[in-house]
Amino acid sequence: MTNRDTRKHLLLLSLLAACAALSACGGGGHDEGAEQRSSSAGLPEGRIEAGERQANAKGEATGQSCIDCHGADGNAPLDPTYPKLGGQYADYLGHALQQYRNGNREHALMSNQAQGLTDQQIADLAAYFGSRPAQIVDLQGAH
Numbered sequence: 001m002t003n004r005d006t007r008k009h010l011l012l013l014s015l016l017a018a019c020a021a022l023s024a025c026g027g028g029g030h031d032e033g034a035e036q037r038s039s040s041a042g043l044p045e046g047r048i049e050a051g052e053r054q055a056n057a058k059g060e061a062t063g064q065s066c067i068d069c070h071g072a073d074g075n076a077p078l079d080p081t082y083p084k085l086g087g088q089y090a091d092y093l094g095h096a097l098q099q100y101r102n103g104n105r106e107h108a109l110m111s112n113q114a115q116g117l118t119d120q121q122i123a124d125l126a127a128y129f130g131s132r133p134a135q136i137v138d139l140q141g142a143h
Contacts, residue, residue, distance in 0.1 A: 046127025087134020
């Protein structure tokens with residue numbers, strides 16, 4: 001074997017080792033049946049259209065839908081103490097709904113309303129309200 005052949009052989013072995021290392025680090029790809037998690041709250045990918053349907057559906061616990069209390073697009077709350085949801089970060093909305101569902105955040109209506117929601121339903125609602133126009137106002141320059 002010549003010096004040149006040895007270098008080619010070493011280069012090929014190095015490339016094969018690098019490919020094997022990258023493959024091992026990559027996690028082996030995605031399982032088709034596995035749920036993709038897309039948020040900091042560990043929720044699956046939210047679907048806006050499904051979230052819109054869910055937002056308009058009456059909940060069993062209270063007989064109310066999301067829009068009954070938060071208004072169309074989440075921007076016209078029934079009560080001034082209710083938050084505007086339109087344009088909020090989907091991760092924030094998802095995390096808040098999980099906290100209501102799990103009992104780590106309490107509200108007389110929201111705790112009951114969120115109780116029966118699945119992770120997918122929470123992700124869908126968060127995606128829907130997060131995609132709506134924002135009417136949230138910050139206090140920058142207020143003083």
